[in-house]
Amino acid sequence: MSGVGLKFFRGFPAFLIIYVFLVSCTGKSVGDGMIILTESPELLRSPDYSEGTVWRYLPGARITAVNPDKPEKIIVLTEEFSSACFPEISYDGKCMLFTARKNENDSWQIWEMNLRNLKSRKITSFDENCTDPVYLPGNRMAFSRQTINDTVGNAHCIFTCRLDGSGVQQVTFSPASSFANTVLKDGRIITVNTVLNPQEADPVLQIMRPDGTKADLYYKAPAGCRLISSVSETNDRHLIFAERNAGNPGKDELISISYNRPLHTRINLTSSIDGDFLFALPVATDRFLVSYRKPGSESYGICEFDPSEKKLGRQIYSDPRYNVVDAVIAVRHDRPKNLPSEVDMHVKTGLIMCQNINVFNAELPRSFHETHKARRIEVVGVDTTYGVVDVEEDGSFYLKVIADTPFRIKTIDDNGNLISGPCSWLWLRPNERRGCVGCHEDPELVPRNLLSIAVTKDPVIIPVHIGEIKEKIVELE
Amino acid sequence: MKKIYWKLVLIIGVIGLLIILIYPPFHRWARAHVNYQTAVEDHPLNCLSCHLYTQKTGLISKLINADYYSPFNLALSNDGKRLYVVAEESNTLLVVDTEKRKVTNKIKVGYRPHTVILDKDEKYGYVSNQWEDNIYVIDLGNNIVIDTLDTGNGPAGIALSSDGKFIYAVNSYTNDISVIDLSSGREWKRLAAGNNPTGIGMSPDGRRLLVTSRRANLVPYGDPVVCELTVIDEDTKMVIDRQDMNSAYMLENIAFTPDGELALIPLIRPKNLVPSIQVEKGFMMTNGMAVIEQKPDGRVIQLLLDEPNEYFADPFDVAITPDGKRAFVSHAGVNRISVIDMDSIRSFISHTPTEMLEYYSNHLGISSKYLVKRIVTGANPKGLVLSSDGRYLYVAEHLEDRIAVISTESLETVNTIDLGGPKRITVARQGRRILNNASGTFQTQYACYTCHPDAHEDGLVYNMASKDMGRNLANTQSLRDIGDTPPFKWNGKNQTIYKQDGMRFSTVLTRNEAFNYKDLDALVAYIVTGIPYPPNLLYNPTGELNAMQLRGKALFERTIDNHGNEIPEKQRCITCHPPPYFTNKNFEDVGSLLASDDSMLFDTPHLNNIYASPPYLHHGRALTLEEIWTVYAEEDTHGAVNDFTKIELNELIEYLKSIREPEYYINESKKNKVLQAKIKNH
């Protein structure tokens, strides 16, 4: 592991030097290495996963900068705002995105602040609330925006736009809310996603490419635990976030999962420490900054934390009037991968194939598979069915689905009985091509190397009542 | 003075004016030229990118390039003091003193050495020379070459018989194994092996040998990918079994556990039959190893070394500690060594039913059961060797010109041995590293090298899912000297390698951030300058064609058919396939388009070393050269051949197989011109 650690040190020399030798900060500007905090007067007792209130929209919250070695001197960066929260630092360390509203009655919008002169400019100007902005490579950003329509109901979808606010694109389309966005080093966006239809489900971590393609489940908390923070990525390929343990009310804990194998590597980093954790910011392999509240204490402050020893370090900052709910460091950092996009807005559909809807699930007994053989699938939309499609002999299907439309798939046997599903919400971006190994299969399974019968034929158009789609054919090279 | 001054002003003015006048059109032209060459509009107008680094010959090429060693396979003396390093690119065998960590001897060996082995008494060493079709016998006492043993084509892995009287040479190009009698130095017989066989390993009891294959058996697209593991009985020296390695290929080297119960072979499980629609969830490649039970009716088990969000591309060599507890696998594509706990493997496979093992062979999470650690190495780790006491693992860092020494206790690199190659990394060398490294691909699932092993091709056909899934099959093309024959791709839509490996390539192939211009420069420089053809030793070693090939050449060049009718120009082989590259670089329809193909003309492929690139045609359905005409051009759509007797078709094919690297034909035509000039002068 030390190898990975070493790499980290090499990767962040600027931060280290500055962090060690301190940057005294007298004027109204944020120097490299300062910690930028979101401080909220209110506590996040029960987050609203559908609308984000009291979770991603924090009334009266402010963004402050603190020098870790002179924590007593803080700079309030958002004095001109009635509320501001969840800052995100640009790759060059010079700017900051955040969500804020000037006045109590304004909607929340995304702003960018120049950390040298602390001047802010408004990027988005929607009627609906926007929050959780993150920088994307190529001078773009992603954020969550309230979206109300027949398809998604009242949900927060992810949008992207240029940093000047132009070129807005919606990238998620399911009746689910996505908050607490993070861009991983691999270039993908990871969000806390809560399905709202047909009923509200537990939040999970959903991962997708910045264009909304290949959206997939990344992590699901164990029963009784709920995700309450955004995700931070360490340099040794771990993701850190906070969960609220329902079985231990009031106990908010830090969880680590491995990037490589998120579903089976959950470690509770703080189970042996009394008190609550809201958030963690890894600054080195063996050092996190965490927002922590002692048992009985009123507010969350910032502490150091050693994840390998699972021990709290010194407290860096706390303010009894505020809870620190988020932290970033104003420093130049590596840009994530700038992933290419296969999306083509001239195309009206996307393609999806599945190798075998009856793929052998290791966790179920063999006899189950013999008695429960699905022969067809039903594709269902939010409040309608898109049609029933026979699968091929090998269990494969191949669909051409109207793009940006959420759908779910159920598998059905010869007698019309439901075998499994419906699966979680899917959508295809225009010109997206997607593959599934099976339905409800082990997510760590890769496809078998075989030529599925379905893809040797033309795809079935979904909804099935559309006989033909006339559109430009895009050849990918 | 004044006059001179004014004159100067005038001259400078005129020059300035000229520059002002010339610069904009020149710049416009340059911009247009670069835009065309790169297929992007924001390329910095760097002339060096294409005009310096891609020089193949001449002084500039000599200046900007350097000669590296590129350590490949290794052998270690029993006492652990002498490490023998095959330096693939310098055609030498390096003798390294492991205590002093210094190269003590450089023994010149043959062209493109592949493997080195030592005999039991360490009196003799044997080095296979892949591009020279022989084995050098080395007197280890004096570090000199004392004999040459002829082999078949492309000897790679070699092994001594258990009595030391025979040597087996795996002929990687002719797919067989030469059994050479060491008492006479002559080949006794040849045993058929799998496709592109490479590694060979003798079981610890000295009774069986296993021979790996890198390429899958040739089958029509859609049939399962199966690679052969050849089993030779040491007693009779005959093949007794050909085990199916299902859904796997690129089986490289072999290691047995000391008790002989298990054999490990690194491998890749490709997904070429699945439409190339995503990288996520192992949709393109997975990497792992075979665990083969050696007991009678033992199982062939495949286990992945990948993880759900990180892949460990291009596993190459494997070594097992003498106590049988740990195995090490080098992943050339990600600069890692996987450390595997063998007891966990044993327990896992013994407790898991075969059918579940089959299921787990596609499971990315299963590696957590036996993986101990990933050790970082220098660029492109290839050959591994363990000291006989099992304490140190030596790693050939192929593109680092360095040997890493890893402690098997601490699992850390404790030392490195510099082989003394050039310190600077040339642009082409950097390009080679990029081509060999999977970091250009999403989650490092595969490198360029994966589908282009040895910068050639992997013999598979992929479903590039261009317009639609299940459509547009593409037979992987070799990269050997590919820069000479633009355009690229089967449909010839890419005019330059720059474009080929640019943005669109990243969108559908690597699905990762596109190469930056510096990396592209390097990649292009390597592809254009660094990937020569191996000599065509099997069919045309000297340039002199045999009678059958000559008759075939006449057929290739004929203008009159067997009935005495003139063949229309378009129907003559030579029209579209003229030397030196045997392509006119034009587009043609040869009737090979499938119903599942989008309508297109094909970029006429070059035919240099065509014998080495089965299957054939863009869809790879012609498994042999014969099938191009016997099956896929029934109506004379691919040249006029329907008047051929079978003898004539055979002659044509023998000629095609004789076609060698383009330089030969360029030199020949130069010679002919000189000759003609001489005749004229006379």
Add this chain to the structure above:
Amino acid sequence: MKNLRVIFTGLLVSVSISMASGQQLPVNYGNIPDELVAFDKYQKAYKYHFIEPMEFYGAGRELPFPTDLKEVRIGFLGPLEGSIISNLGQQMLQGSVLAIEEANKKGGYKGIPFKLMIHNDVGLWGAAANELVKMDDEGVWAWLGSIDDIVSHVAIRATLKLEIPNINTGDPDPTFTETNIPWVLRTIPDDRQSSYALVDKIFVKDKHTRVAVIRANNRYGRVGILHFNRTSTRIGYPLIIEERFMDNETDFRPQLNRIKKTSPDAIQIWGNAKESALILQQIRELGMNQPVYASDRVVSKEFLEIAGSLAENIITTCQYNPEANDPKLKAFKANYVKRFGQEPDVFAAHAYDGMNIIIEAIRKAGLNRVLIRDLLTDLKTFQGYQGVTGPIHFDGTWNNIRPIFMAQVKNGKFEFYPAPAYQKDNTIYKKTSMGY
């Protein structure tokens, strides 16, 4: 010297012993005229083949008839596509089809229809053998074909291996039945008969002595002329020149000019109809007015059309009399024209007969290849069979050696008359100067 004497004595003794144990010749094989029997003037051969019919001693008669058949398959192999004689193949196919259709109208085989499994024999590289294997896979009970000698030979070797009865109705190559295969019969008289008739006509009746030959450079031309040449040479008239031409060739002047230089008093053409007609045209163009004789394949509409008035008086042989006043033949011709809109030729007529024989053999013997073979080859059931082409007289190799016909173009039409018996001309015979 002493040694030599010993050897010589030994030789003498061995020769006399072998003479003694040699077989007696009962009848001449293949209608060979006495004076043309090989070496007969000098020495009895040690062994005379083809006198006694071969028996098939293999197993298979015991196999039960299949009971679950939906159709009774009969194979057909002929040049249908991609051949210069595909028009002949087409006629052969139509003759076969007509026979099958008529048989099916009469109830097929015990109510099961016959089905013709059609195979094209012209492919690359010995494809006929592969077609036979396909027929075996299809389960045909017998097959009919083909015309081209090479194809037929390749196919009968396969038929021997696969043990499928075969009737050939279109290949007059004498060696076809000289292979001793107890599975093949031929109903069309062979080139031996044609050669004897032509030699008799040209040299004996028409008293030519200097005859030039131009022949197709294929097996049809080679084997036909081989027998013609042997026969003429035996009677004292070796051919003065033998020129060859390729299939599809159209300009024969170089060969004809060479022939012209030899001043022949007659010219024999051995080739397909089209080439023969073109050759005839060019003979006349070159100012050669000698009488011209041709081979059997010129008996066709195509020849008459191309050659036009030049065809007048051309003489050749024909394996049967298409103009015979035979009600059976007339009915066949009428039905054929009605069904296919075309006059039947020699290949159609013989195929019709051949297919009828196969059908009858299957009906009588049942669904067992060996039993069908036994019936076909018993030299009783079908000996003297009256078909539309005339009677069948099988010899010991199941070659139909019935007398053949001469054909001569008169008023733009072929006229047919029986070939006269071979006439022994002692004056000629005695004049032989050759080594025979």
Add this chain to the structure above:
Amino acid sequence: MKRIFSNKLFRYSLLVLIIAGAGVLGLSKSRKPNSGAMKPKKAEMADFSTIESREKEARPGNISEGIPIYGNWKTFTEKDGLPSDKCYAVRIDKERNRVLVGTHHGLAVYQDGKWTTYTKEDGLAHNGIVSIDISVLTGDVWIGTLGGLNRWSGGKFETFTQFNSGMPNDLVYNVFCYGKDVWCATGGGAGHYDTQTRQWEIFTEMNAPMHEPWTYALSAGDGKVWIAAWGGGVIEYNTVTKQFRDYVDPDGFMEIDLQPDDGVVHDITTATSYSDGILWISSYFGMSRYDGKNWKGYFDHDSGIASNFINFLRAERNVVFVCCDEGLSCTDGTTWVTYHKFDNSTDGKAIVKEGNTLIKEVPLSPSISHNFIIGVDAEDDVLWVATSKGVCRGELLN
């Protein structure tokens, strides 16, 4: 001098000489790459003494000096597990202790008292297995089928066809392994496959002294290959000099054999087999023996041979086993043992003759399975015979 040069005759003859010289040079040059392989060293591979010794080593046999007589016949048919009673070929695979039988419906393998059948589903080119040979060097089994050639090695079948390889034709009548080379007689000519260079050579009327490409069988020995060409006698091919020689019936007539000992008895030959310096040739008209100098013909009326219609023959050491349509014969050229099964009985007899003189008859109970013999192979003390009705195995009695 000038006059000499102006002499037309001289000039022409000089020209002819030059052309001839150039021709000879050209010939010798063009032959070079043919005769020596591309690498001179590799030519040493063509060491026939080695090939012969390996071949012999692999088949030492116990065939005694006299004529062997086999008895205790055991018959195997469909009832015993054969896929078809029609057996085309039999070969003993001594190395693996098994017997391979080619039948009309698949390859049957007899091992440990059990029959296993292999068909197209297992990878065979066709179910009709006509010929089988085993390479003594590699142990690979080469199988000639009605639809292609198979190599059976390490349990896997590799298929060669006229479409995917340089093979002349898919109907393989006979296959013969000789050193590294595999020879086959097919419906489209003889094929030679060099397993090392992967090169196919085809011999037909285009490039060998035969009228048509009707090859039926072949065998090899001492660096020569003898092709039984249907209608073309026997074509001898010298693998070293690449020269051909043909042996045809000297009388030139199909319908007679003028002299029995003047050459091959008939042009329609069915098989050749070479052993101990003797070439044996079968036809449908009798058998011939050639010792390199003298010919001898054998017919049913002058020798002990079962009949003149001979499907196949195989020579082992000094004797030849002759597969006739009316029984199996074995001879060294003078003494004959002919096995004949009685009609309507499983019994039969072995008829021993000296020349055509009956010496004795040995009753056999049971006898060979059928009198129509198609294939034969002998090894040590056993003889396996493929017939029209099953395959049978005899044990050496003397």
